Amino acid sequence: MAETQNQARRRPANRMKKRGTRRTELHSRTWLLHHRHLLRESVGDIIRHPFASALTWLVIAVALALPALLYVTQKNLEQLAGQWQEGAQVSLYLEDRLSAEAGSRLAEDLVRRPEVRDAWYLSRDDAMQEFSAWMDLGPVMESLDNNPLPATIVVIPVSQTRTDIEILGELLGNLPEVADMQMDIEWVQRLESISEVLNRALFAVSGVLGLTVVLVIGNTMRMATEARRDEIMVVKLVGATQSFVRRPFLYMGFWYGLFGGVVACGLTWGSLALLSGPVDTLAASYGTTLRLRSLTAPEALGLIGAAVVLSITSAWLTVSRRIASIEPNPI
Amino acid sequence: MIILDQTSKRYAGGHEALRSISMQVEKGEMVFLTGHSGAGKSTMLKLITRIEVPTSGQIRVNGQLLNRMSKSQVPFYRRDIGMVFQNHQLLMDRTVFDNVALPLRVAGAQPADMQRRVRAALDKVGLLQREKYYPQMLSGGEQQRVGIARAVVNRPAILLADEPTGNLDPVLSREVMNLFAEFNRVGTTVMIASHDLGLIARMPYRVLTLREGNLVKSSALEGIRNG
Ligand SMILES: Nc1ncnc2c1ncn2[C@@H]1O[C@H](COP(=O)(O)OP(=O)(O)OP(=O)(O)O)[C@@H](O)[C@H]1O
Ligand SMILES: [Mg+2]
Numbered sequence: 001m002a003e004t005q006n007q008a009r010r011r012p013a014n015r016m017k018k019r020g021t022r023r024t025e026l027h028s029r030t031w032l033l034h035h036r037h038l039l040r041e042s043v044g045d046i047i048r049h050p051f052a053s054a055l056t057w058l059v060i061a062v063a064l065a066l067p068a069l070l071y072v073t074q075k076n077l078e079q080l081a082g083q084w085q086e087g088a089q090v091s092l093y094l095e096d097r098l099s100a101e102a103g104s105r106l107a108e109d110l111v112r113r114p115e116v117r118d119a120w121y122l123s124r125d126d127a128m129q130e131f132s133a134w135m136d137l138g139p140v141m142e143s144l145d146n147n148p149l150p151a152t153i154v155v156i157p158v159s160q161t162r163t164d165i166e167i168l169g170e171l172l173g174n175l176p177e178v179a180d181m182q183m184d185i186e187w188v189q190r191l192e193s194i195s196e197v198l199n200r201a202l203f204a205v206s207g208v209l210g211l212t213v214v215l216v217i218g219n220t221m222r223m224a225t226e227a228r229r230d231e232i233m234v235v236k237l238v239g240a241t242q243s244f245v246r247r248p249f250l251y252m253g254f255w256y257g258l259f260g261g262v263v264a265c266g267l268t269w270g271s272l273a274l275l276s277g278p279v280d281t282l283a284a285s286y287g288t289t290l291r292l293r294s295l296t297a298p299e300a301l302g303l304i305g306a307a308v309v310l311s312i313t314s315a316w317l318t319v320s321r322r323i324a325s326i327e328p329n330p331i
Numbered sequence: 332m333i334i335l336d337q338t339s340k341r342y343a344g345g346h347e348a349l350r351s352i353s354m355q356v357e358k359g360e361m362v363f364l365t366g367h368s369g370a371g372k373s374t375m376l377k378l379i380t381r382i383e384v385p386t387s388g389q390i391r392v393n394g395q396l397l398n399r400m401s402k403s404q405v406p407f408y409r410r411d412i413g414m415v416f417q418n419h420q421l422l423m424d425r426t427v428f429d430n431v432a433l434p435l436r437v438a439g440a441q442p443a444d445m446q447r448r449v450r451a452a453l454d455k456v457g458l459l460q461r462e463k464y465y466p467q468m469l470s471g472g473e474q475q476r477v478g479i480a481r482a483v484v485n486r487p488a489i490l491l492a493d494e495p496t497g498n499l500d501p502v503l504s505r506e507v508m509n510l511f512a513e514f515n516r517v518g519t520t521v522m523i524a525s526h527d528l529g530l531i532a533r534m535p536y537r538v539l540t541l542r543e544g545n546l547v548k549s550s551a552l553e554g555i556r557n558g
Contacts, residue, residue, distance in 0.1 A: 031439070033439055033441070033442075034436075034439060037436070230422065231422055233420075234420050234421075234422055234433070235433065235437060236406070237380075237382075237409065237414060237420065238409065238410070238414075238433050238434040238437055238481070239406045239407065239408075239409035239410035239434060239437050239438065240406055240437045241403070241406040241407075242403070242406075244406075244437060327382070328382055329377075329382060330382070330416045330418065330420050330493070
């Protein structure tokens with residue numbers, strides 16, 4: 001009896017060791033087979049029950065389309081701002097003693113600076129002309145005996161952010177030829193704060209709606225695991241690993257994310273297509289043209305990718321917790 | 332093959348279902364487990380399949396100490412054990428073929444291999460021509476045999492059955508028991524929990540009898556035989 005017990009102990013131990021190596025060998029093939037099977041099965045599932053899952057991915061689509069639309073809005077506003085930005089400028093008022101040639105030369109030097117997009121010299125007469133044309137004060141100015149305006153160099157900075165303009169203005173204002181300096185940054189400031197508000201709104205909305213996607217997927221997965229409770233128990237009884245049980249649900253999450261993301265892109269493109277007619281009319285009435293920018297292909301792919309990652313992750317978290325709690329207990 | 336060493340199981344409610352059981356089932360042996368309702372038969376099978384864990388004592392199956400087995404090892408351990416349940420635990424929305432194929436799918440068998448093995452298992456329980464049926468379309472006895480086919484499809488070293496004849500008439504019960512005996516003849520270690528003392532007595536296997544969670548000697552076999 002003691003002998004058989006020893007044998008029983010030794011032999012199976014060997015057997016298990018052999019099994020262990022075979023298991024790792026088999027593992028990748030097994031894994032692939034299961035994935036192929038699931039891919040077929042999950043697609044078949046969706047084709048068989050197209051409406052059962054529609055509500056879930058429609059909610060996901062709407063939840064993703066809202067931040068996408070906000071993002072596109074911000075992008076178009078930035079484009080609009082870009083069209084105005086040509087006017088953002090630093091005015092350098094030159095010392096009176098500086099000759100016109102020296103002034104023009106200084107302007108040419110400034111153009112060569114990398115942070116300067118353009119710079120040009122305005123003589124005192126030019127400045128007067130421009131000023132009176134702008135203010136519509138022709139007759140009044142003509143009545144002045146001498147021109148009170150200094151010669152000016154107008155500098156258009158490359159960067160349109162406030163700090164960059166300030167740094168450049170400070171730098172140029174300290175040049176010996178420059179008597180005084182003035183920056184046109186009020187509207188830059190205003191635009192920046194609008195952009196900032198939109199940015200924050202985008203973050204907040206994305207966060208809230210991302211959470212919505214997580215909750216919707218979580219709830220769908222909770223129902224799905226509950227509906228397949230018996231199956232989970234039986235599969236565990238015949239030796240399914242946690243990841244085997246989880247995998248079909250991750251496929252479900254993948255399809256929900258994919259469909260949700262694709263439909264969200266469709267909704268965004270559709271909304272912009274609806275808007276582009278009226279926007280054209282509006283722009284035309286202001287004498288300009290504005291081409292509405294929609295989601296680009298990489299952005300759309302990013303949105304779909306984010307949807308897929310978000311829903312797979314949320315499926316993973318929910319399902320892992322659920323299937324760990326579903327333990328077989330047959331009678 | 333299966334060794335219990337002073338194994339006890341106390342359920343959450345405080346009920347002591349098994350009290351310090353020590354026993355051994357040899358490799359290739361076939362034994363019956365019997366006892367009154369509530370004696371602890373199902374509990375013992377659940378401990379061996381690691382559906383439940385013992386409160387104290389050791390269990391060693393196929394050389395593996397179950398007490399030290401981690402959760403992630405349990406699935407691989409179960410693949411080497413076939414289980415048959417009284418309520419057969421079939422998936423009602425899957426065909427007979429798919430139900431029987433489940434252990435192979437879980438273990439990642441090749442499709443061709445799977446077909447061959449499922450057919451062989453169904454053939455053995457006499458249900459080859461029912462592979463496309465759904466379980467509801469089968470009689471109780473046929474469903475039980477599908478459960479048996481699923482339990483043996485990956486040729487486990489150990490076959491456990493809990494009341495496999497509970498719902499069957501005497502003729503079918505006899506057939507099912509003979510089926511288990513057949514698997515035992517080709518080397519499978521078999522352990523069957525059953526109430527059916529009359530049937531057990533007519534078969535030449537060791538009987539373990541439980542009473543209130545205690546193992547009483549397997550004299551029941553001789554007792555009924557002689558009486
Ligand atoms: N999950 C559980 N929680 C608490 N008590 C349990 C649990 N499972 C079983 N028991 C109790 O443990 C005892 C033994 O149960 P077990 O199912 O092992 O009996 P059995 O011998 O299989 O009976 P039967 O022949 O009726 O199936 C019973 O008194 C039962 O009430
Ligand atoms: Mg029982």
